[in-house]
Structure formats: structure tokens, C-alpha cells
Amino acid sequence: SQAHKLLVLPGDGIGPEVMREVVKIARWLGEARGLRFDMTEELVGGASLAVHGVPLRPEVVAMAKEADAVLFGSVGDPKWSEISFDKRPEAAILGLRQELELFANLRPAQVFPPLVNASSLKPELVAGLDIMIVRETVGGIYFGEPRGIETLADGSQRGINTEVYTTSEIERVARVAFELARLRDNRVCSVEKCNVMESGLLWKQVVTALHAREYSDVTLTHMLADNCAMQLVRNPKQFDVIVTGNLFGDLLSDLASMLTGSLGMLPSATLGPAQESGKRHALYEPIHGSAPDIAGQGIANPLAQILSFAMLLRYSLQREAEAALIEQAVSNVLASGLRTADIMSEGMNRVGTEAMGAAVLQEM
């Protein structure tokens, strides 16, 4: 069979060291399961900035469009915090989302049974937690125009950003949420601030209309974003699928992940529109950031990156068996008591990045 084209973008901080463990697993799948990958690795973020002067080269965008899927690490480096917007390491992920039209970011917040005590929340509130947040990622205030900082006549300044959502942008992401819900507990909660923002009011109206037209079998509820932040803390298990805009999704998905107590465990997928060929652009990345404070020490948790690769196998390559194999291996390793520093607890066996990666491979 033909090799699957993967673009591998480790990025900054702990990105490269956790990605290394995935590459080993991919190679093993080639040998043991005949799953051939044609993997190209490129620099993005601060790493690209340092070498090429930009966080995301057009060549890399072109390669991403060509690839069957993109496996992304993480970007961000405090070293570049004073640089202009278009040059920041973060521009790499924002640019890829926009150029590949990756509009639906799927962020599962799941509690792994052996890690239930790692949560800040009481175990009974999070045991069995399984939320899917669907965040819109190419619209809203992240990309709306006008934007910028202008200097006024008196020398003072004004910073401006614009939140914009159109009917079709809302519909397509809501559709992803409804479809996912049908494969899960069949419930969608749509989140906005329709009591103060017109863009949120339109959001609610469009989701409601789409639901009535095509998804009335799914249970739809609406919630204000501030209330959602509270409800996620009060009783997170009330949610199945949450669908929301770019900015609320940024905060709420990070909040939801933290509820699980194991940010270093959580993968995500970001999907583009289905193309005529049936293919859709997709990028897979862990939810955690580049964690510059622990980078290079060999102590980062590689499991979120490994599980992102499993998501890639499932959603982009339709290799359910291999995806499940990886996930089962991760489960077994956790059950055997191995822990990286971020999920360490008493009586467990603390290991570094490489040993954790090796243990997963061993289990497979």
C-alpha cells in the first residue's frame, strides 16, 4: 500500500522531545503492522523564527496542504514575547489553522481512571468524566478586522479587535458538534454570551435553526459562557458535547482539560472542511503548550503527543485498530504504575519522557 504522508512539526519547548517518542512508535508500526509513513519534519514557531526569521514558512504551509495529516507539537517561547504579532511563535499554529481552514478543534476532556486523584476536583465529581469541546478556530475575535493599536491625537492609544461570525461559519462547526454527539451521548450544549453580544445572539439563533432543521434527534441546550465556566467546576459530568466560538473555546477547553488533572495526557484534533476527494485537512496536537520551564530536561509527559498520533490514525487514516492499540498500551502503562512528573502520585514509579515512550512501545 502507498505510504501515508505525514508532516511532523515539533515546534518549541518540550515539542521536540515528546515528538521523538511518537516517531519511534510510527516507525514500529511500519515494521510490525506494515503501516508505511512518509514523514517529513519541519521547523515551526520560535524554532523556525530563529533559523528562518519567520514562525511559519509558505513552503511548510504548502507541505501541510499536501500531507494526509499534520502532527503538531507546541509553539511559544517567552524569548519572543516582545516581537510583532505576525512573527510570534504562536503565528505558526494560527497560520496553519487559517491556511488549511481548520475550523473545528475537537478537545476531549477525559479522566483516565488511574489518574482520577490527580484532579483538583473531588474524585466523585470527575470519575468517568468524558466531555468533548468543539471549538471554532478560524473565526471570531482571533481573526476579525479591523484590528490593531492606534495612537490618538493626545498620544494615548486604542487597541481594537473585532469579533465576527457568519451564518455559515456557525453552521459548519455546529454540524461537527451534532455529528459527534450522535456517536456519543447525543447532547450538545451551545455556549455564547447572547445577553451582551450580538455575535453570540446570532450564534444561538443559527445553532437553534440548524438543530430544528437537521438534528432534532440530538438534545440541544444553550448556556452563557460565564455560567459554563462555573458549571464546569460545579458539576462537569452534566456535559456531553460543548460547541462554542474561538475565544470562549480557548478558555473553556483549557479549563475543562485542567479538571481532568492530566493536561499532559490530552490530545486534540483540528479538522477542515471535507473536500471533493473525501479527504479533509487535519492537524493533531496535544492540548498542553510548549512548557519552556521544563523543556530539554527529559521529564515532559509524551502521552498527549502519542495520543494525538492515535487520533490521527483514527480520524485521518481510518486505522481504528492501530489507534486502539496505542490507547490500550497507554492505559496499560498507567495501570502498571509508571508516571511522569506532571502526573506523579505517591507509590507510583516516576519516569522520564524516553522511558515513558519506551514503555508504551513495549506494551504495543
Next chain:
Amino acid sequence: SQAHKLLVLPGDGIGPEVMREVVKIARWLGEARGLRFDMTEELVGGASLAVHGVPLRPEVVAMAKEADAVLFGSVGDPKWSEISFDKRPEAAILGLRQELELFANLRPAQVFPPLVNASSLKPELVAGLDIMIVRETVGGIYFGEPRGIETLADGSQRGINTEVYTTSEIERVARVAFELARLRDNRVCSVEKCNVMESGLLWKQVVTALHAREYSDVTLTHMLADNCAMQLVRNPKQFDVIVTGNLFGDLLSDLASMLTGSLGMLPSATLGPAQESGKRHALYEPIHGSAPDIAGQGIANPLAQILSFAMLLRYSLQREAEAALIEQAVSNVLASGLRTADIMSEGMNRVGTEAMGAAVLQEM
């Protein structure tokens, strides 16, 4: 001495029933401590809409400007969820903030020792928690223009809102945060999304410059809003004062309050600029909403409203002794085991709104 002019605005849902308990306490202070109040009660929100056709009459705004302080209940009623923006019950609080230029919303998130087990978080993470969130409340995306929903040529729609912050708007709210920090643990964390929003970048720059110029004795840190949502769950006690814009403040302050497990206990103050007379407009309200689901049943917790009144005594009337008297009474009542439904736990003594109010008065 002259009577203090208070405008009392109970609003919707549980607002009137919890406000009733405050009025009893105010009357008692008149008799027992010679603290005379000239209290006028007016309708706002859905209650005003039903009678006057608008959520906030200009007469009420004028009275609020005349008053020494405004004591607000809560607004919001699902009955009016389809009405236009300017008529929603919520327009009452938004209108008062804007008309009185109430730009700094002070939201303490404190854990009351007898209620530490009411939190979703593990007790050791929240015992002793004492955060002050200073939220900007007359700027940002809540009020920026252009805004609205427009219909495009093809019949689809576009919802637009604008986030705007100017140097002076940022400076004045940051100043409030720095001043408060000096009376507390002397630390301010400024929160924005400077990695994707220019308004956030300006926010960070202005806060940094003001700090260097006038508040370098205070420890200043910066945090991205998504990370702040996570950190509040991971380790809330790392924070002293948080200062942030209107929209992030809305989510983060609700999140922080929920960490305490006792939303029904938390008061807030919203302050305007100091006027030449030395006076400043101020509005006091509980953090909880109108809770339409339990309204009228006599089971709502009146303590947040009572503690909002204590804040009013302290900040607007400089009556520290009476403020402390109320707070001590609330403490004693909790210590004696009385609980409303929202904070009920095993072995405690469940009471309704009126009994709780009476118990506080009794303690005083």
C-alpha cells in the same frame, strides 16, 4: 447626622426576597446604632419591563446618581430571552454601569472556613483562599462599536462586536488593582490574550508602564486568559489580586467564585471614578444571579446580599464598625450550623431565607 441616601434595586428572581432581609438589617442599624438611611426602592430588570416597558427608567438612573450608594439585587428572567438587547433585563445592570461610569468591579473570591467542604475542589486547595478579581466593567467588547447583526446579499447573516480599550481606561482600572494589592498581599496578576489580540497587547503594555511609573513596590505578573482559567483550577491560592478586562473578567470571576463552593455567599462592589467632592458612585450586588428556578420559594441564600450591604457600609459610608459587625454575625451564624439549601451539608441545620436573615440580625 444626615441620613444616607440609598437606592435599593431588588430586580428579578430571588432579588426581592434576599433584599428584604437586608432592609430589616438596615432598619435595625437605624434604631440600634443611630445610622440613618433614606432608602428608596425601585423596579429594574424584568420587574421594570413588566410594569414600565423598559428595564431601566431614566428616573432610576437619575436617582442612582443622586444616591450615596446603590444596593442592587439581580436581574435576568428567561421569560424575556427573545427580546431585543436594549430591553433585556440585563440592560439594567449594564446601563447603570455605563451611566454611572462604574468601571471597576471588585469581586472577592473567599472561602468561609465552615464552608470549605462545599467546594468542588479538594479542601487543601481552597482552605484560606482569598482572591480579589478587579474586572473592568464599562469598556471592552460589552460596549464597543460597531456592533449588531447584518443581513448579507445572499440572505445569510453576520454578527459583529468590537473590543476596544484605551490607555486611560486600562490605567484607571489597573490603578484600582494596585491600590487594593497594597492593602492585601501586594501582588497583581494582569490577564489578557496578548498573543492573539492587540487590545490585550495594549492592556499589557499600559499596565506594565503604570507599574514601573507608580507602583513598582507591588509585584506584577502577567498571564494569558486561557492559562489563568487553568491556574484557577490547578492552584487558586497562587493569586492575590487579578486585574482583567470586561469579558475575561466575566468568565474568570464566575469561575473563581465557584471555586469557593458558596456562590450564595459572595458580594461585589462596582466603583466609579472619584469625583471632585471626594464621593464616588458605587453599586453593590451579590455575585449570584436571579436564580429564577428557585425564586419565590423562600429558600434562597440572603448572605451574599447581606454581605454586599456590609461592603457598602465599608466603602461608601466609611462605617467599618458596622460592616465588621455584620460580617462577624454572618460568621457566627455559619459556625452555629445554620445553612440554606445551596450550602447545606450533612449534620447542619437547614433553614430558609427569612430564618437565615433573622439569625444574622439576632447575632448582631
